[in-house]
Amino acid sequence: MATAYEQFSAHIAQVNDLLNTLNILKWDARTQMPHGGSETRGHQLATVSLIAQEMFSSEKTARLLDAAEAEVAHEPDDSYRVRAVRQTRHYYELTRRIPLDIISEKAALSPTSENVWADAKKNNDFASFAPYLEKMLDLVRRQADAIGYAEHPFDALVYEYEPSMTAARLQTLFGQLKAGLLPLLARIVDAADKPLPRDLWQTEYPLDKQKAFGLKCAQEFGYDLNRGRLDIAPHPFEVSFTRNDVRITTRYNLNYFPMAFFGTLHETGHALYEQGIDPALTRSALTTDFLGQYAVGGTSYGAHESQSRMWENQIGRSREFWDVHFAPLQASFPEQLRDADADLFFRSVNRVRPSLIRVEADEVTYNLHIMLRVEIEMELLSGTLKVSDLPEAWNAKMQTYLGVTPPDDTHGVLQDVHWSGGGFGSFPGYTVGNVMSAQFLDAAHRDLPTLAGSLSTGDYAPLLGWLTENVYRHGRAFDANELLQRSTGSMLDAAPFLHYLEAKFTDVYDLR
Numbered sequence: 001m002a003t004a005y006e007q008f009s010a011h012i013a014q015v016n017d018l019l020n021t022l023n024i025l026k027w028d029a030r031t032q033m034p035h036g037g038s039e040t041r042g043h044q045l046a047t048v049s050l051i052a053q054e055m056f057s058s059e060k061t062a063r064l065l066d067a068a069e070a071e072v073a074h075e076p077d078d079s080y081r082v083r084a085v086r087q088t089r090h091y092y093e094l095t096r097r098i099p100l101d102i103i104s105e106k107a108a109l110s111p112t113s114e115n116v117w118a119d120a121k122k123n124n125d126f127a128s129f130a131p132y133l134e135k136m137l138d139l140v141r142r143q144a145d146a147i148g149y150a151e152h153p154f155d156a157l158v159y160e161y162e163p164s165m166t167a168a169r170l171q172t173l174f175g176q177l178k179a180g181l182l183p184l185l186a187r188i189v190d191a192a193d194k195p196l197p198r199d200l201w202q203t204e205y206p207l208d209k210q211k212a213f214g215l216k217c218a219q220e221f222g223y224d225l226n227r228g229r230l231d232i233a234p235h236p237f238e239v240s241f242t243r244n245d246v247r248i249t250t251r252y253n254l255n256y257f258p259m260a261f262f263g264t265l266h267e268t269g270h271a272l273y274e275q276g277i278d279p280a281l282t283r284s285a286l287t288t289d290f291l292g293q294y295a296v297g298g299t300s301y302g303a304h305e306s307q308s309r310m311w312e313n314q315i316g317r318s319r320e321f322w323d324v325h326f327a328p329l330q331a332s333f334p335e336q337l338r339d340a341d342a343d344l345f346f347r348s349v350n351r352v353r354p355s356l357i358r359v360e361a362d363e364v365t366y367n368l369h370i371m372l373r374v375e376i377e378m379e380l381l382s383g384t385l386k387v388s389d390l391p392e393a394w395n396a397k398m399q400t401y402l403g404v405t406p407p408d409d410t411h412g413v414l415q416d417v418h419w420s421g422g423g424f425g426s427f428p429g430y431t432v433g434n435v436m437s438a439q440f441l442d443a444a445h446r447d448l449p450t451l452a453g454s455l456s457t458g459d460y461a462p463l464l465g466w467l468t469e470n471v472y473r474h475g476r477a478f479d480a481n482e483l484l485q486r487s488t489g490s491m492l493d494a495a496p497f498l499h500y501l502e503a504k505f506t507d508v509y510d511l512r
């Protein structure tokens, strides 16, 4: 006779199977599916999603949960069994709090709203999108009210992506970041007039060799191709169907080598997290995102992004990395990189420029793009900013933070898809991830005194081992703050990230 916990786990495993099936359908839609398949694929996604939702919010879940709760009641607070039951209870109550009419209205509005947004972006026509944004804003406000919050409606929405963050905590973090980033950026802009001796991206880098080099580095980091693969997608992403099948995608530019290469390293960071989850958590509540309706192993957007950013930027864009990898890269592209050296390459992949577009931003300016968006979201939600005043508010903040003003709304307020689909609360994850990545790396160096030596010889196993032990293996058992406190001893803190940027760009731009 199976125990109560085993019966509960078997039921959640089936919900997890359905969510993983959604992931497979989505991966296929974004990488393989012919264009004509999109309408019927939409039906398939909606059907599987509905079955998963019904299964999760059922009376059966309530019954199994009650019994499992009683069974694990006296186990230690940090045991996986206690965490699995507690999380399931929490999300079970939460999903029942959101009225179905809000969910269905949002789902019905999203495709039209996203289409209107895409046309508005193409035609620089904010006015045509504004009424849809008003409607979406009304829906997400109602959603926030239904979920409940103590201080700010943003708190209820950010919960889906970053459970340990609130508007107030983010504002404190942003204050710390701005105090460091704005003066650093000003010094870099002053120093950045000096052009590099040669522009490396004026020549062509054959795509097959780009792919081979990227994949080789991904494997050196520890990406297991027996449980993974790399494909092409116009909007790159990582997706897992349990830790045993974790796929990444990238996109190629014939001239601009960094696009596919760093895209591959970024998604590899996400993939290492998913591949590193404890096998015992496969198909469990601790690898299921009940609110996001995906099977995701990592604990939050920010925790996940901390790993993609660390492997892409702090490792992949470091001087130590190119001291080791420039020679093999030059061997792959002997004509293109003739007369170049590791120093020129390192500087070429670390250029800082205040720019209009978030997805093209560098390590120093990226978080300013994010803070601007999050601050605007908070103001829209609290009603202190009206949709009609949005373009003006956007442009004013761009000027304040980055010293540039968009020439039109296409390159300004209309550039991101997120708001048209109602994705309020998802932006902070990028910045939280950057900040966490530096805290984790500092802690790894503190725990492993020989880590710097390993990294300078291209041996990434010790770092992967530390991250697996302290972060990856736990899946969603601990939230981002708990992971930080357990492994670094601190709460979220911008100081290590600011120190990292200061040291790195002092080197890149000879700021001393």
Ligand code: ZN
Residues within 6 Å of the ligand: 266, 270, 305, 308
């Ligand atoms: Zn990412």
